[in-house]
Amino acid sequence: MARYRDPIRGRGTNAAPANRFDAARFEPDEESGYDDLEAPDPRTQYIPDASRSALSKNQSPDVGFAVGLNPYRGCTHGCIYCYARPTHEYLGYSSGLDFETRILVKHELPELLRAALSAKSWKPQTIGISGVTDAYQPIERKLRITRRSLEVLAEFRNPCAIITKSRLVARDTDVLQELTRHEAVSVTVSLTTLDADLARRMEPRAAQPRARLWTIEQLARAGVPVGVNLAPIVPGLTDHEIPALVAAAAAAGAAWAGWQLVRLPYSVKDLFAEWLAEHYPDRREKVLHRIADLRDGKQNETRFGVRHRGTGIWAEQIAELVALSRRRSGIPGSGPKLSAASFRRPGTSQLALF
Secondary structure (H helix, E strand, C coil), rough: CEEEECCCCCCCEEEEECCCCCHHHHHCCCCCCCCCCCCCCCCCEEEECCCCCCCCCCCCCCCCCCCCECCCCCCCCCCCCCCCCCHHHHHCCCCCCHHHEEECCCCCCCHHHHHHCCCCCCCCCCCEEECCCCCCCHHHHCCCCCCHHHHHHHHHHCCCCECCCCCCHHHHHHHHHHCCCCCCEEEECCCCCCHHHHHHCCCCCCHHHHHHHHHHHHHHHHCCCCCEEEEEEEECCCHHHHHHHHHHHHHCCCCCEEEEEEECCHHHHHHHHHHHHHHHCCHHHHHHHHHHHHHHCCCCCCCCCCCCCCCCHHHHHHHHHHHHHHHCCCCCCCCCCHHHHHHHEEECCCHCCC
């Protein structure tokens, strides 16, 4: 796979594994050394997304919602373990550095969302935001696509469930409060570790743990339903932090604590293995073997019902530790049931635009 010789500051990986859909692929000559001119460009590029649909559908019983909204494809947070990395291959890119640097932007998403909710065929239901990549990436501070989409949802009073690693979600507290009045929003903050150094290596451009706890505190004080998702739990690397993670989240105001085990589909398993070898070589074999123990000898599991939880004795111990930690902190495992009872279509004059 093409790569830079040295790690790239602020990136989860410096490699570009071959796209599994490409018939022809570039294989550098290791004897002569990698040529940086042939390696992927490490600078972030924002590319207009030509999608004409605001919403995507899924049939997974593990997700919790059937309709999703994702303002961005690809993610500059650069989390090395991200299960969404292979989705970039459908766009002709690599799941490695391309996923972090080639960000497709849905500039017209708020307008497309308004049209979708205005349609008579729309059945009011919870929309998941950031089901694939984070809706609050740094560029959102400038583009405000997520905020404008939330404003549309608030106007229609359509419920949404947000999941993010970013403190930027607190910027939109006013819109979230409006949705809260109609029991139409929940915010879940992903929390993987309290170790700032580990977070910086594993999630290089995501908010630091203390910033995520601050975000929970701010939203809780504002009356916005907010919880935490321990995701992903990496056995042999972060699972020992479970009690501290739940306690810290509860102390910040989290009203629930969910969890998921790490998943390493397709090329992500190789990227993650290389990352372990570079940053935690003494733990590499232990972590990979423990993941395999949870996945029937594999690094990934695709079966619904078990892909987020794993199987076997280690999976049972993790589940029990999470449950015990939640009992000690006095919080449940899932967030509030959202309501579409207040949904409305605020006029039809806008439809003429479409």
